[in-house]
Amino acid sequence: MHVSARTFWLPKEGNAADEYEDAGWPVGRIERKCSYFRCAVADGATETSFSGEWARLLVEAYGRGRISSATLPRTITELSQTWMDGRPTRDLPWYAEAKLQSGTYSSLLGLTVSSRKGCDGEGRWKALAVGDSCLFHMQADSVAAAFPLQRAEDFTSRPHLLSTAAGTGDRHDLDIDKCHGSWMQGDRFYLMTDALAAWFLASAGAGESPWDDVDRMASYGDECDFAQWIGGHRRTRALKNDDVTLVHITVE
């Protein structure tokens, strides 16, 4: 199996690059022959602090094979400790202390593509999601799978997310969505955080072909092209002003 992967990202307009709170894995561009490939996106919640660090921990853990739907509860506990160890604890203003006590939150969408053939003779893929970051499996000009959300109107500003906080009860009640399927030569996978995914679904729902722009960006675009493309959609309010992350995968 040959995998081409590219990750694009852009902070919310008006925010600095170091205020970007999404994360994508892999970082940058990869061309690789392999028997399986892992990638992920995560979206740290605006209303919590240090959520970008949490999102980065989650995608890296998924990318390095530390997270599956079976191991997620245990791994989240370990990663929460790593996140907490990286936080300042002394001489904090009252509001920073309150914010840390409530923990931080992020979505996570992870995709594993495998060259191992299923009974239909095709390669397999599986994905897990907590929250509203989305996967689109593209076969030619058709959306073969949209996961976990299928309609633009399903997005809200209040998704259920992965938390570092003890006391939310989340460890015992993780709301994990799972999906799997098979892929063929030349299929693409898009992993998108919510603003871009909502735009993609709205555009596809309106009979347009948003995959043309996405594939063109992955084939020919650079960071500046991506920023211009996203900026154009933000200006027309077709795309909500939010951090944006796209991981684009082609498998052959």
Added chain:
Amino acid sequence: MPYTAELSRTNPSCILFLIDQSGSMSDPFGGDRESNRKKADGVADAINRLLQNLVIKCAKSEGVRDYFSVGVLGYGAKVGPAFSGVLSGRDLVPISEIADNPARIEDRTKKVDDGAGGLVEQTIKFPIWFDAVANGGTPMCGVLTQAQNIVTSWLSAHPDCFPPIVINITDGESTDGDPSAAGDGIKSQASSDGNALLFNVHLSSHAGHTFEFPASGAELPDQYAQLLFNMSSPLPEHMLAAARQEGYRVEEGARGFVFNADMVAVISFLDIGTRPSNLR
């Protein structure tokens, strides 16, 4: 569509709190004559909790982001800005300055879920900006008129902002006339995103029912509550949706009005970005 403007540091909005400091606020709260809890204590608690929640909402890794400027006008023996200390005399203050300048910070404990089905006590810092005050009449028309002037001035500098929100915390018994027209004056002010919102928190000596965001005033216990209900703006669509997600049973037409209850939930209805549904 109205009430969809982005709340950001480059396009902030303003929230103005009006706090009743009249002599009648020394009466018992919620008909509770056995405890010493007065309506003025309820007002102080309400404003401190509202400010605390607003600051925490805007706090990020690097500090507090100025998504809002906030004013507090007191009305009782006099009408005017109610902050003390370094904020004294200012009518609107960026939320980051309010965060850094409470009058004092108390340690309190609260019980939180330990994640394993039990509860543990957690010490939290509780900032206090305002103490209970009860002195003089209830010049509600006067304070609403002053609030309108502040809102008008804000809108001239921020014409495309999310509309200003005025939250009036009172026992409802205006002593300088019917406040309805002054309330209408605030609600007639508008940004390109919609009209300013006027919400009311009625703290009464009446025992019995509490009401949160009702759509009708028919069951409210007296004419003061009904007057404040009628003055209150309907919750915009996204706030209605947020209220439902927070577990409130609100109907279409629900208004920004509570009776003997708090309005801290309104802070969570404000949309500055992703808020986890499982955030406690």
